[in-house]
Structures are given as C-alpha cells and as structure tokens.
Amino acid sequence: xxxxxxxxxxxxxxxxxxxxxxxxxxxxxxxxxxxxxxxxxxxxxxxxxxxxxxxxxxxxxxxxxxxxxxxxxxxxxxxxxxxxxxxxxxxxxxxxxxxxxxxxxxxxxxxxxxxxxxxxxxxxxxxxxxxxxxxxxxxxxxxxxxxxxxxxxxxxxxxxxxxxxxxxxxxxxxxxxxxxxxxxx
Numbered sequence: 001x002x003x004x005x006x007x008x009x010x011x012x013x014x015x016x017x018x019x020x021x022x023x024x025x026x027x028x029x030x031x032x033x034x035x036x037x038x039x040x041x042x043x044x045x046x047x048x049x050x051x052x053x054x055x056x057x058x059x060x061x062x063x064x065x066x067x068x069x070x071x072x073x074x075x076x077x078x079x080x081x082x083x084x085x086x087x088x089x090x091x092x093x094x095x096x097x098x099x100x101x102x103x104x105x106x107x108x109x110x111x112x113x114x115x116x117x118x119x120x121x122x123x124x125x126x127x128x129x130x131x132x133x134x135x136x137x138x139x140x141x142x143x144x145x146x147x148x149x150x151x152x153x154x155x156x157x158x159x160x161x162x163x164x165x166x167x168x169x170x171x172x173x174x175x176x177x178x179x180x181x182x183x184x185x
Contacts, residue, residue, distance in 0.1 A: 004011035019074040026151045031071045033139035040132040047125040050175045063093055089157045097164035098109045104171035121177035138167040
C-alpha cells in the first residue's frame with residue numbers, strides 16, 4: 001500500500017472511524033498543531049545533552065500520539081476511541097509534568113538573569129526546546145479555540161497537559177543552555 005492514496009486530492013482527509021472532513025476542519029487544524037509539536041520535539045530529542053530531556057522527550061512524544069488520537073476522534077465517538085485504543089491524556093500525565101517542573105526548578109532552571117532569549121546561548125538543543133515550547137503554546141491555543149463550539153474537546157486534561165508541557169519545555173531549554181546541568185552526559 002502506498003502512502004500516496006490520492007484520497008486527499010479534493011481537499012478532504014479522515015478523522016478516525018472513517019469520518020471524512022475538509023482539510024481545514026477545526027479538529028484537523030488542532031491535530032496539525034500537535035503534529036508540528038511532535039516534530040519540533042524530535043529536534044530536541046536528537047540534540048539533547050541534558051539527561052532529563054533525553055529521558056522525557058520520547059515520553060512526551062508518545063503522549064502526543066495519544067492526544068492526537070483523541071483529537072482525531074469525531075465528536076460523539078469518544079467511547080469508540082476508548083474501546084479501540086484504551087488510553088487518553090489523564091491527570092496522572094499532568095501530575096508527571098508538575099513533578100518535572102518541581103524537579104527542574106529545584107535544580108536551578110529558573111536561575112537566569114534577564115529575559116530568556118532563545119538561541120542566545122548558542123546551544124542548539126536549548127533553541128529546539130524553545131521552538132517546541134512555542135509550538136506547544138500554539139497547539140494549546142488551538143485546543144482552547146474549540147471551546148464553546150460543537151468541536152469542543154471533552155477531555156479537559158488535554159489543555160492542562162499542553163499548558164504544563166510548555167512550562168517543562170521552557171525549563172528544559174534553560175537546562176540545555178547550561179550544558180546539561182548536573183546531569184550532563
């Protein structure tokens with residue numbers, strides 16, 4: 001089977017469970033923003049010097065796959081998603097990010113002078129973490145933008161997860177700029 005199916009040549013694509021929609025459909029826009037975040041995290045993943053980044057970024061990417069599945073589920077089919085795929089972004093995932101924030105802050109990630117200027121330290125992995133952070137914020141805004149519409153995401157943990165992930169990425173950027181901190185490999 002080829003990746004080139006030509007099914008999208010008329011400007012449509014699929015949500016899960018065979019639901020065809022226009023490529024600019026609100027849910028597809030949000031899935032696209034999260035997909036971009038996952039790709040930006042890939043840059044951090046391959047360049048990271050800080051052990052926590054090396055360990056955690058692949059976990060973030062796996063969670064984003066789950067998150068994209070939830071977002072690609074047509075409204076009203078959430079039970080089908082849960083039955084078929086079994087997972088969803090949950091409070092434990094958000095708590096894990098809260099724990100990372102506390103750990104990074106305890107390690108001194110907040111000890112910077114002035115504003116953080118992405119790339120100014122000349123550390124590629126830090127710049128990639130900042131890039132991922134900004135894409136994360138855009139994805140978060142896109143999910144929030146669905147609120148109050150018929151496409152609203154019923155899982156409130158998704159916005160919390162993206163909000164907290166952007167905090168973690170800001171802190172990881174600072175630690176990457178410090179040369180990996182105390183955990184440098």
